Amino acid sequence: MIQIAIMGFGTVGTGVARVVAENARQIERKLGEPLQVKAILVRRFQDGPYRQLMTDDFEKIVGDDDIRVVVETIGGVEAAYEYTRRALEAGKHVVTANKQLVAERGCELLALAKRKNVSYLFEASVGGGIPILHPLTQCMAANRIDEVYGILNGTTNYILTRMVRTGAFFSDALREAQAKGYAEADPTADVEGIDAGRKICILADLAFGSQVDPAEVPVEGISRLSLRDVKIAQRAGYRVKLLGRAVRMPGGGRTAYVAPHLIPEDNPLSGVEDVFNAVMLRGNATGEVMFYGRGAGELPTASACVADVMEALQSSPRREETGWSADTAGFEDPLELQSRYYFRVEGSLTDAAMAFGQVEVLSEDGETAFLTDAITGRDALRQSRPLHVLACMRVLG
C-alpha cells in the first residue's frame, strides 16, 4: 500500500482522488501495489465521501512518514511554494499542476528535490492531460530542441474558434465561453495571455535548459483582437491563433513570447479548435512533432498528476536529465526574430508599399490589409511608423 496526500481540493485535487479511485486496478497493476489517498489538505471542510481524510493542518501531512508523495493543487505561489518546499525538505516527492509556481520557482524547487533525492514533477502544468514535458525531456533527449510553439490556452482557442465559425465578436464569444464554464468570471489570466505565458516559460526552460524569467517574456492576449482581422485572415487561407512560442536564436541565445499569429491552413495547428491545445516541438533530428488533446479539465489534468505520482514512485530521481539550470543569461528580445507580418492600416496600398517595399495585399476595403516579407519585429515596428496601423500580427512559418 502506497499512501499519498492531496493539498487543495478544487477541480484538479478532486480529479486526483477520482482517478486514484476509478482506475485503482490499472494503477495497482503497474505499481505492483495499491495506491491510496491518506490525507487531503483543505482550508474549509466539505461534506462528501472524502470528509474523513480532510485536514486543515499541513503539519499532519508533512510529519506523516507514511505519505511518500504529495500532490499540490493549491495554485498560486505563496502557500503552494511554502508547502512544496517543506514537503521536499521532508523527503517527499511532490507532483503539481501549478504552472505559476513552476514558471516562477521551478528551477529552485527542482534543485531542492535533487538535493533531497526526491522528484518534483509537473507534467500537468502544461497541456493538462496531454503528455508534453515528458516527451520533450526524455523522448527527444537526443535532439537539440530549436523551437517550441503551440496553442497553450483552451479558453482563448474556444473564443477564437467561435469568432471564425460563427462570426461572433470577441465580447460575445467570451460571454459564451463563460456560460459554458470554459472561461472564468474574471477571464484576465486567459484572455490576456498570462496563462499561456507561464506555460511557454516552462517549455522554454526545459527545451533550452536554462531559466526564462516570466517577467522578461512579452505577453499579448486576444482581448484587443478585431473580428475584421480574423475574417480577412480566414479569407486569405489563414487562421488566427494565440501562440506561445520559444525559439533558439542563431547566435545561441533564446527568446519567448505570447501573441496572436496568422497560421497557414496547411500547418496542423490551424485545425486545432474549441478548447483543444496542441504543442509543436522542433528537434534538429526528429523535425516537427505535435502533441494534441484537451489542455484542461478535471480528469485529464488529474490523470497527468497521478501518472507523475507513479513515475516518482518507480524511478530514481533523474532530474539531471531536465538540465534546467538557474542561468538566466542569453534571453533576447523577441523583436529580434524574423517573420512575415500581417498589417491592417488606415491607408492605401501605396502607403503600404512605401513603408515595406513589396507586399502581398489581402484586402482593400476602406483600409488595406497586407503581408510583408520576412523581417524582424524591430524592423516591422520601425518601418510601420509612418503608417496608421490598425492591426499587426506575426505570420507563422
Add this chain to the structure above:
Amino acid sequence: MIQIAIMGFGTVGTGVARVVAENARQIERKLGEPLQVKAILVRRFQDGPYRQLMTDDFEKIVGDDDIRVVVETIGGVEAAYEYTRRALEAGKHVVTANKQLVAERGCELLALAKRKNVSYLFEASVGGGIPILHPLTQCMAANRIDEVYGILNGTTNYILTRMVRTGAFFSDALREAQAKGYAEADPTADVEGIDAGRKICILADLAFGSQVDPAEVPVEGISRLSLRDVKIAQRAGYRVKLLGRAVRMPGGGRTAYVAPHLIPEDNPLSGVEDVFNAVMLRGNATGEVMFYGRGAGELPTASACVADVMEALQSSPRREETGWSADTAGFEDPLELQSRYYFRVEGSLTDAAMAFGQVEVLSEDGETAFLTDAITGRDALRQSRPLHVLACMRVLG
C-alpha cells in the same frame, strides 16, 4: 565515457552514429558523460569515417564488457532475435527500431531483459521519431486505455494524399512514391498493411497489457482501393486513410486490425498528409490525445533510438510498468466491432435500403454509394450478401 555498439548499418544504424556525433554536446549534458560508438556490426565492410569501428564478428560485441548498450538495427527476426537474446543474456541493454521482432517476440525479450535487470526499449519501432510508446506507457499510466488508432505507415499515407490531391490512380501514386524514395521497389509490406499491422500489435500489447499475436490480426492494405471511393468520400466530407486500430471491447476482450477507413473531416487525423504519421490514444481519464510527426526517416528514427539508449542508461529497468503479459487470451474478431459502413454497390438505392434499412446516400451515378447506420462487421457482411458489392469500408467515429 559510455560506450555502445550498433548492429546493422543501414539507414537507421547510420543515423544513430550521426545523431551520437552531431548532438554529442546535448547528449553529454543530459547523461553527465560523453556517449561513444565503440563497434558497428556489419556483414560487409564499407569505407567511410566509421570503417575502423566495423566488425563482422558478433562475439567481439557481446564479449566486450565496455559496451553497455547495443542498438539493433538489423531488421527481420532471425539474426536480430538471436543477437538481441544473447546481448540481453550478457547483461547489456538493447534498443531497437525493429517492429517485426518486437511484434513477434517482444514479450519474451522484455521478460528476459527483466530477469537480467536490463532494459529492452523500442520507442522507434512505432512512429519513427514521434514519441508514442513512452507517453502511452508512462504519461498515460493512470488511464485505462480504451482505444488506440492511427496512421501508422507513411508510404501509404503519401499515396492516399496524392490520390486525393491530384486525382492520381493508386498505380501512378505508387510509382511517384517509389521515385521519391518513399516506397521500396517491393512495396508489399507497406501497401498491403503488413507494416501497419506490426505497429498496431505493439501498440495493442502496451495499451492493453496482454499479447496480441500478429497472425490473428486481420490486415487489409490499399492496393485494391479504388480512386472512385476516394473521390466519393472526399465530396461527402471524408478522407480515406489507412488505419491501424486496437480497441478494448465492452466485455473486457480486445481486438485489433488494419484497414482503410473513411475519416470525417473534423477528426484531426483527416488532415494528416504526405508521409506524416499520427496516433490517437483514448484514455478513460485523459480523453483523446494525438501524437503527430514524421513516422520514418534516418534521423527521426535514429534520434528515438538514441533517446532510448539514454533512458536505458539513466533509469533502473522498470519494465513491470509496461505490464505486457504473455497472455494471448481475450482476442476477439474485429467483425464484432460496431461502426457505420461505407458501401459502393452495383445496384439501386432500393437494393441498398432493402439490405440495410435506412441509409445515407453519397452518390448515385450508375452505382450507388451509401453509409449504413452503426452495425457490427458481421452484420455488414451478412446484410450485404444480396448486393453486388464493389467497395466496403468502415467509417471512423
